[in-house]
Amino acid sequence: MRSEAVLTATVMGLGMHQGAWRFRDGDPFDHLGPDYHLENARLAEAGGLHALFLADTLDGSEERYARPSLGALDPAVVLATLAAATERIGLVATSSTSFNEPYNLARRMASLDAMSRGRAGWNAVTTFVPGAAAQFGDAPLPDHAARYARAGEFLDVVKGLWGSWSPEALVGDKETGRYVDTSHVHAIEHHGEHFTVRGPATLPPSPQGRPVIFQAGSSGPGRDLAARHADVVFTAQNTLEAAVAFRADLRARAAALGRDPDHLLVLPGLVPVLGDTAADAQHRKSALDGARGIGPELDKLALRVGVPVAELELDAPLPVERIRANEGFRGSHGFRDAAVELAVRRGLTVRELLAENGGGHLQVVGTPDRVADTVETWLDAGAADGFNLMIDVLPDGLAAVVDEVVPRLRKRGRFPADYVGTTLREHLGLPLPA
Amino acid sequence: MRSEAVLTATVMGLGMHQGAWRFRDGDPFDHLGPDYHLENARLAEAGGLHALFLADTLDGSEERYARPSLGALDPAVVLATLAAATERIGLVATSSTSFNEPYNLARRMASLDAMSRGRAGWNAVTTFVPGAAAQFGDAPLPDHAARYARAGEFLDVVKGLWGSWSPEALVGDKETGRYVDTSHVHAIEHHGEHFTVRGPATLPPSPQGRPVIFQAGSSGPGRDLAARHADVVFTAQNTLEAAVAFRADLRARAAALGRDPDHLLVLPGLVPVLGDTAADAQHRKSALDGARGIGPELDKLALRVGVPVAELELDAPLPVERIRANEGFRGSHGFRDAAVELAVRRGLTVRELLAENGGGHLQVVGTPDRVADTVETWLDAGAADGFNLMIDVLPDGLAAVVDEVVPRLRKRGRFPADYVGTTLREHLGLPLPA
Known part of the structure; x- marks a missing residue:
């Protein structure tokens, strides 16, 4: 188990909390x-956070425009802009395997990796919102x-493309005119059920070999996919017990595939709602x-648990059997499972669940020490390798994490004093891919 | 006809000339x-050029890796990175209508437009390289x-998406909690032969309304597409006569569709190979x-004219009938037509054509005054609204344009003294879309 936490920060809309746009100072359309985005990135880098994580959705329903939406902008474009304004922080872009071509996506993420000198990550999602289709x-x-x-096939293709150049390919001999040794650049000749892709990639590996792969599989097939392909698993875990079991299961699946389980990091989402005192934090909430x-x-809860909104009564228990x-x-x-787990374990009504469950993720309403305690407890229990911080209100919630939580974690020896290298893979302590 | 030229600069590999990587100082893999890219962008902006234009190909053949390749990196990602390091210059990304989804592409380009505060352009290409498929x-x-x-259908969808928000949609009233007036955000409900796209877009218009559309149609269907959809047409024209006819034809097609032909700019490619004297320039060439x-x-020529390379004899005439x-x-x-036009009009052998025809485009080997003369002559003849400069060697060929050609054009009243606005559309003198 890790003594130092990995911490990433998620940008969605103007913050994870749907009230953020009214609560915060600044223009309600700042995220466009x-x-x-530059301010968030600079803050997160000043705090030494491992990566900025851009969530995404391809939901096309008009209802979503009734509030600041995640996915208004293409994450890869936003992060590429931030690449020029930052030096060290990782840049993780969410992108869907259901609605992209693997050749284009492999090139896009490798390009972000090249332009950021090895700081890119790809959060591979399958898209679960019906409106996207x-x-x-x-x-x-x-x-x-x-x-x-x-x-699964998409990831096979993308990783195949990312591995299609050996470093020996790069000759660049101006005297002889030999530029690339094409015997070290290989077509992948993928002919599968969903894709036919000849390859090779259009560019050689970046300083970190290839972008770091984030994934969020929680179902059986999702966990298998993560165990096979992911470097980092982002997950919704609302109780310590469930998180310990989840991480142990993922590590076992990775080990069964011959992987070193320490090379598969598990980062539950964590929504910190911070105040100088517990009362201040509650007031903010x-x-x-x-x-x-x-x-x-x-x-949102109805979508998450898969029942019509009319079947959710605010002051009744969550209809678990129906779900x-x-x-x-x-x-x-x-x-879905995280919401059910929390509601059952604590016997919550729908209204209480909405208050407790920060948009689906673990929520800590309290002082910076309280958040640091949670990080420490979860690491020591083997429930997490760190957290993906779902910041309630941006940028001020992020500033509070950087100014108040990070120094406390450092003092406790639970967060690195500085970036250890220049690439995201180095920050995460992951080896170069073979 | 314009008195001041529009000038854009193209980045492909390490320069338009395939010998650039051996000729120039610097690492042969700099373009990765x-x-x-930052140096090219800053140079072009210092010179007041209207836009940086990133060419692209989806060619997947290994042969292309035998030299620095255009399209190694995703143009939208490269340009997004440059958005943070520049203030005024336009950023034009090439992207294919044959191998993308219009919803994704519309969002990607609109995101580049948002992150650059209204400086994005999209060069819509259909992809003609067989290896891409x-x-x-x-x-x-x-x-x-x-x-x-x-x-054509792709452009209908993309423009539909870009037009799916009215500015009145943006309410953002923190007091009442009313964020967006969704009655001003419209699904496009496109159901066509190639695409079904519900819409709306994920974000409102940028400061320039929507990205500027570049297109390079030369065939009949290509010209129709340009006349209907393009703001700027990029074209290969090797003789003044052909260029005058091409521009007149395009303007007539635009007028026939009810458009103001002055809102359809024609930019032939121009490869300047510069020297302080004619002899210096010839030496560089x-x-x-x-x-x-x-x-x-x-x-490359064989691909351009559509015959096997074995049928091209270096010291024989171009096999025009066969072509x-x-x-x-x-x-x-x-x-193809530009190469045939040049070979026939001048009676060139294949070898002479290769020397004269700068990768398919008009080539001027000479002094800065000679290049300025060409710009002036073509503008006055109605052959062009400016040029897309295909820089032979980057960045030094671009530095020569900025340092030597631009000041001469300014002295002659043929190039703007500075950027006139903040958006690409303003630089180009194009009105906001209705």
């Missing part, structure tokens, strides 16, 4: 321009198994919840 | 990292007509040609 043809969203089957209203949050009986569920198993 | 399935490259049919060798250039008889030709009509 560069200054906001309507942007890409007549067919409905493929079911869970089909999405994961495609994702109440103000945010008041700014949000309960309607949109209830809609578990939904065999046609197409959403994220991770979010 | 950020510093090279093997990265995207089993089917061969679609024929010319099929590619253009798809491109000879050194570059010597560094390149004739083999790869012959291969014209090739009805199954799938390549770029613009490149």
Whole structure:
């Protein structure tokens, strides 16, 4: 188990909390321009965070525009802009295996890796929002198994392309005119069920070999995919017990495939809602919840657990039997299971669950020490290798993490004093790919 | 006709000339990292050039890696990185309508537009290199007509998405909690032959309304597409006469569609090979040609004119009848016709054509005054609204343009003293889209 936590910070909309836009200072459309993103990136880098993580959705429903939306901008484009304004921090872009071509995606992420000198990560998602499919043809969203089957083959292709150049290929001899030794650049000749891709990639490996692969599989097929392909697993875990079991299971799956389980990092999402005192933090939370209203949050919960919103009564228990009986569920198993786990274990009503469950993730409303305690406890229990911090309000919630939480973790020996290298892979302590 | 020229600069590999990597100082793989691109962008902006233009290819053949390749990096990612390091210059990314999804591409380009505060352009290409298709399935490259049919529908969808938000949609009232007036955000409900896309876009218009559309149609369907959709047409024109006819034809097609022909700019490619004297320039050209060798250039010509390389004899005339008889030709009509036009008009052998024809484009080997003369002559003849400068060797060929050609054009009143606004559309004198 790790003594020092890996910490990444997620940017979605104007913050993880749906009330962020009303609560924060600044223009309600700040997330649609560069200054906001530059400020977040510089803050996170000043705090030594391992990476900035850009969430994404391809949801096309108009309802989402009723609030600041994650995925308004293409994450790879935003992060490429940030590459020029930062030096060390990792840049992780979410992108879907269901609605991209692997050749294009492999090139895009490798390009981000090249332009950032080896700081890119790709968060491979299968897209579980039904509304996304309507942007890409007549067919409905493929079911869970089909999405994961495609994702597995997609990752095979992308990793094949990223491995299609050996470093020996780069000759560049001006005297003789020999530029590349093409015997060290190999077509991949992939002919699979979903894709036919000849390869090779258009560029050689970056300083970190290839982009770091993030994945968020929680179902059986999702965990298998993660164990086979991921460097980092991002997960929704609302209790220590479930998180310990999840991480142990993932590590066992990786080991069974012959991988060193220490090379598969598990980062649960964590929503810190910070205050100088517990009362201050609670006050911030109440103000945010008041700014949000309960309607949109209830809609999101209904999507997460896979039942119509009309079946969720605010002051009744979560309809767990009904949720578990939904065999046609197409959403994220991770979010669903985390919500059910929390509601059952604590006996929460829907209203209480909405307050406790930070958009699906573990939520700590409290002082910086309280957040540092959680990080420490989860690391020591083997529940996590660190956390993906889902910042409630940006940039000020991130500034609070950097100014108040990071120094405390450093004092406790639980966070690195500085970046250890120049690439994301180095920051994470992961070896170069073979 | 314009008194001041529009000038854009193209980045491909380490320069347009295939001998650039041996001729220039610096690492032969410079184009795979950020510093090279940052230097080009800063130079071009210091010179007041209207835009940096990133060419692209999806050719996957290994042969291309035998030299510094255009399209090694994803243009949108490279330009997004440059967005953070520049303030005014336009950023034009080439991307294919044949091998992308319009929803993704619309979002990517709109994101580049947002992150650059309204400086993005999209060069829409249909991809004519046969090797590209093997990265995207089993089917061969679609024929010319099929590619253009798809491109037309693709552009309809992308422009529909870019127009799916009215500015009135942005409410952002923190008091009432009203964020967006969704009655001003419209699904496009596109159901066409190639695409089904519900829309709307994920973000509102940028400061320039939408990215500027570049296109390079030269065939009949290509010209129709340009007249209907393009703001700027990039074209290969090797003689003044052909260029005058081409521009007049395009303007007539635009007018016939009810457009103001002054809002459709025509930029032929121009390869300046500069020297302080004519002899110096010729010396540079000879050194570059010597560094390149004739083999790869012959291969490129064969692809451009659509005959096997074995049928091109260096010291014989270009086999024009054979070229014209090739009805199954799938390549770029613009490149083919420009090569034939030049060879026939001047009675050139293949070897002479290779020396005269700068990778398919008009080439001026001479002093800065000679290049300025060409710009002036072509503008006054109605042959061009400016040029897309295909820089022979980067960055030094670009530095020579900025230091020697731009000041001469300014002195003659043929180039703006400075950027007139902050968006690419403003630089180009184009109105906001309706």
